[in-house]
Amino acid sequence: MKILIVEDEIELQQSIVTYLQKDGHICETASNFSEGSYKSDLYAYDIILLDINLLDGSGLDILKTLKEEHKHSGIIIISANSSLEDKLKGLDLGADDYLTKPFHLAELNSRIRAVLRRGHYEGNDIINFNEISINTTSRTVVVNEVDIVLTRKEFDLLLFFITNKNRVLSKEIIAEHLWGDHSDLLDNFDFIYVHINNLRKKLTNKGAKYIQTTYGSGYKFTDT
Amino acid sequence: MSLSKKISQKQLLFGLAIVLGSLTILYFLTRAYIVAEAKESLYHTNFRIEQQLVQQKEVTSLFPLFEIHQVEHLHPDTLKDTIIFDVLQNENELFKELNVYKTINTKNYHIITRTLMVEYDDTLLTILITFGVIIILVYLTQFIYNKNLNRTIWTPFFKNIEILKAFSIRSEQAIQLEASDISEFSELNIEIEALTSKLSTDYHNLKQFTENLSHEVQTPLAIIQAKIENLIDGSKDLEQDHLKTLYDIQDNTKRLSKLNKSLILLTRIDNQQFHDVEAISVNTIIEELLENLKDIWNHKKLEINFSSRSETRILMDRSLADILFSNLIGNAIKYTNANGNITIAITSDSFKISNNGDNKIAGSDQLFHRFYKENKQSKSLGLGLAIVKKICDYYNFELTYTYSNNIHEFEIQF
Numbered sequence: 256m257k258i259l260i261v262e263d264e265i266e267l268q269q270s271i272v273t274y275l276q277k278d279g280h281i282c283e284t285a286s287n288f289s290e291g292s293y294k295s296d297l298y299a300y301d302i303i304l305l306d307i308n309l310l311d312g313s314g315l316d317i318l319k320t321l322k323e324e325h326k327h328s329g330i331i332i333i334s335a336n337s338s339l340e341d342k343l344k345g346l347d348l349g350a351d352d353y354l355t356k357p358f359h360l361a362e363l364n365s366r367i368r369a370v371l372r373r374g375h376y377e378g379n380d381i382i383n384f385n386e387i388s389i390n391t392t393s394r395t396v397v398v399n400e401v402d403i404v405l406t407r408k409e410f411d412l413l414l415f416f417i418t419n420k421n422r423v424l425s426k427e428i429i430a431e432h433l434w435g436d437h438s439d440l441l442d443n444f445d446f447i448y449v450h451i452n453n454l455r456k457k458l459t460n461k462g463a464k465y466i467q468t469t470y471g472s473g474y475k476f477t478d479t
Numbered sequence: 480m481s482l483s484k485k486i487s488q489k490q491l492l493f494g495l496a497i498v499l500g501s502l503t504i505l506y507f508l509t510r511a512y513i514v515a516e517a518k519e520s521l522y523h524t525n526f527r528i529e530q531q532l533v534q535q536k537e538v539t540s541l542f543p544l545f546e547i548h549q550v551e552h553l554h555p556d557t558l559k560d561t562i563i564f565d566v567l568q569n570e571n572e573l574f575k576e577l578n579v580y581k582t583i584n585t586k587n588y589h590i591i592t593r594t595l596m597v598e599y600d601d602t603l604l605t606i607l608i609t610f611g612v613i614i615i616l617v618y619l620t621q622f623i624y625n626k627n628l629n630r631t632i633w634t635p636f637f638k639n640i641e642i643l644k645a646f647s648i649r650s651e652q653a654i655q656l657e658a659s660d661i662s663e664f665s666e667l668n669i670e671i672e673a674l675t676s677k678l679s680t681d682y683h684n685l686k687q688f689t690e691n692l693s694h695e696v697q698t699p700l701a702i703i704q705a706k707i708e709n710l711i712d713g714s715k716d717l718e719q720d721h722l723k724t725l726y727d728i729q730d731n732t733k734r735l736s737k738l739n740k741s742l743i744l745l746t747r748i749d750n751q752q753f754h755d756v757e758a759i760s761v762n763t764i765i766e767e768l769l770e771n772l773k774d775i776w777n778h779k780k781l782e783i784n785f786s787s788r789s790e791t792r793i794l795m796d797r798s799l800a801d802i803l804f805s806n807l808i809g810n811a812i813k814y815t816n817a818n819g820n821i822t823i824a825i826t827s828d829s830f831k832i833s834n835n836g837d838n839k840i841a842g843s844d845q846l847f848h849r850f851y852k853e854n855k856q857s858k859s860l861g862l863g864l865a866i867v868k869k870i871c872d873y874y875n876f877e878l879t880y881t882y883s884n885n886i887h888e889f890e891i892q893f
Contacts, residue, residue: 264698270705274712335697340755357701357736360708408774423711425726427733437772437805439737439859440813446778470719473711473726 256301256371257281261291261317262333263309267356271304274360275367277422288312295321300328302367305350307334307341315348322349329370333358359428361419368418384417385478387463398461408433409454416466416476423473483629490625494618502611509606513599514575518558521577524592532583543574548589553580561593572597635659639668646675648682649751686750693743700736704729734860741862744802745849748869753796761791761825764804772812780818787825793893795874803870806863807832807889813859814887833888840887846880 258280262268265286272282283300285291288309295303295317303321305314318330331352332345342353351370354363372380372391380392388397394410396403405413415432416424426447430438433450441447451474455466467475480488528545531538540546543563557578565572574593581588635657646654654675656668707729711722747753765785769776776783793800807830811821815834824831845851847868850861867889871878877892 264702266702267698267705270702270709273709274705277712335694335701355740356697357704357732360705360712406774425711425729427726427730428708431733434772434775436737437775437809440772440775440809446775449778450774470717470722473722 256367257283257299258302258304258367259283259285259291259294259298259300259328260304261285261295261309261314262304262306263287264306271360271363274364278364288314288317291317292320295326295328296324299326302329302331302370304363304367305330305332307332307336307345315345318345318348318350329367329373331363331366331370333363359431361415361422361424361428362432365415365418365432382414382417384420384465385463386461387413387417387458387465389414389417398458398463401461403457403461405454405457408450409457412450412454413458416474419476421475421477421479423469423475425473429474482633483626486629487622487626490622494622498611498614498618501614502607505610506603506607509603513603517575517594517596517599518577521558521575521592521594524594525577525579525590528590528592529579529581529583532588535584543593545593546591548591550580550587550589553582553587554578554589556580560596563593573600632661636664639671643671648678650679653679686746689746690743690750693739693746696739697736700732700739704732704736707732738860738862741860741866744866745862745869748799748866748873751873753799753873755796756794757797758792759795759797759800761793761800761804761830762787764800765808765823765825768805768808772808776812776821779812779815781812781815781821782819783821783823785823789827791825791827791830791893793874799870799873803867803891804830806867810863811887828893830891830893831888832890833886835885836887837885839882840880843880843882847878 258275260268260271260282262271262284263286268284268286272284275282283294283298285294288311291305291309291314292312303317305317307314314332314334318332321328321330330350331354332342332350333354333356334341334345335356342355345353351373352366354366372382380390382389382391386399389395390397391414394407396405396410396413411433412429415429427438429451430441430447434440451466458465465476465478467477469475524545528538528547532547538547543565557576559576559578561574561576562571563574564570573596575596577592579590579592581590636659638657642654642656654672656672659665659668707725710717711725711729717725769783769785808821808823811832811834814836815821816836819835821832821834840846840853842851842853847864849865851865852859852861868878870876871891874893879890879892881888881890
């Protein structure tokens with residue numbers, strides 16, 4: 256996929272590029288408003304990551320132009336402003352998602368995948384990983400052509416794992432993805448452990464052994 | 480005591496002292512003058528009688544005004560007060576009496592002259608009363624005049640006090656004081672205007688600073704977080720303890736970021752930046768929250784009872800409503816021991832959440848303070864309840880905490 260990252264903080268921009276390139280995405284960058292407008296106007300991207308507060312202009316204006324020109328890029332706003340009004344404004348203008356800084360790259364990745372699935376590639380609501388097949392619309396999972404029943408959070412967890420396959424995910428990142436701001440209600444991460452274990456059992460029973468425990472307190476979904 | 484009352488009171492007391500003092504002085508002065516006049520008149524009469532005697536004319540006595548007696552021996556002259564029964568008035572009267580002994584034409588005479596003091600006393604009294612009445616009249620007129628004058632002069636001052644009372648530091652508008660042509664008052668106005676405008680500027684700068692700072696902090700945090708994630712992600716060569724350190728850094732970066740977001744929220748409520756109000760169904764919010772957190776409270780084996788008589792709707796900002804209830808319910812889930820009970824009850828104008836807990840909160844009076852932590856080791860930020868309190872204050876909800884029979888209870892009266 257071709258992704259444009261409009262972000263004036265170069266270090267953050269480069270970290271995003273590094274992370275996304277591993278999945279084989281083609282990443283282009285724009286470090287200010289004019290570069291962002293120019294590139295988004297001239298080329299077609301599958302996804303545009305848009306920082307709102309650029310030194311020489313607002314990312315929202317780029318968004319407006321894109322929508323006026325009926326470009327079909329998926330747009331995710333990344334902003335330091337967590338206020339609901341800004342978020343609603345961005346979404347009203349036609350952004351597909353809104354992420355508040357600081358965010359986890361794994362979270363960004365999973366949002367990018369979700370945006371790509373939604374709308375832009377019709378009929379692409381089936382994700383396949385070897386013998387596992389996930390339908391993101393009906394929220395069902397089939398392993399070796401046998402349905403497995405997952406709870407809501409287990410389904411989200413599996414989806415998160417597969418969109419971030421071959422990457423190390425810490426318990427904190429997983430907890431935050433699943434419960435958002437409520438993740439700090441968990442006194443310890445035993446709870447995550449129990450959750451992951453349940454999912455692992457359900458998958459392993461059907462012959463899909465992909466969830467690995469890594470050093471420290473991380474997990475990795477991989478077939479290698 | 481008000482200024483004008485105080486001034487009036489002092490003025491009255493002072494006036495009374497002046498009236499009494501001046502009347503006393505007047506009394507003694509007038510009296511001395513009258514006595515001197517009486518004396519002069521007695522000597523004058525005596526002199527006339529002596530002249531008559533020298534010319535060897537017959538002088539008959541006229542009791543009690545004067546008497547002439549021939550005597551053997553001479554005595555020293557005296558002047559004294561004496562009381563004589565007046566047949567005419569049928570009462571005792573005070574007389575001033577002059578006794579002169581003198582040898583005239585080889586004869587020794589005792590000449591007594593008297594004058595009635597009563598009329599002098601009447602004169603004295605009349606003078607005193609007249610003077611007293613004049614003084615009191617002048618004084619009273621002055622007093623009433625001053626009082627009215629004070630009222631006019633102080634009017635801008637009192638108006639300004641009311642304006643100052645209504646002044647709010649949050650207000651964007653500069654304070655507008657009533658002008659006065661009295662230099663002290665206009666000086667005071669200038670100083671107050673300067674002071675309040677500085678106060679407002681400082682307050683708004685501080686507000687701006689807090690807001691900017693919090694937003695600026697988010698970007699470096701995002702960079703740190705992204706870099707660590709890339710590091711962990713390419714971690715094939717990392718030692719186990721290095722990985723552990725990276726996770727710890729990640730964990731604390733997240734805490735810092737949460738802290739920052741909470742402070743931004745508190746500042747935004749302080750700055751009154753939540754204007755969108757809608758009728759929020761408390762029932763729906765609670766049901767959604769409980770559903771969303773179900774895995775967590777099921778894992779702790781908590782029993783949650785939620786009861787409501789009817790649908791309760793309150794007017795507030797949606798995001799604040801989410802935060803309010805999620806903080807209170809989250810707190811209950813977090814601090815109730817495993818297998819414990821949580822009871823949530825709502826009525827048309829209140830929300831109550833209680834959970835069992837064996838220990839009383841030590842600093843229950845500081846419970847709603849920022850950064851208050853019951854347990855210092857806890858990773859909690861100590862901002863959750865401060866935010867709850869702030870939201871309640873913002874909408875004038877009454878928030879109370881009680882602990883009895885091993886039950887912690889938070890109640891909000893809408």
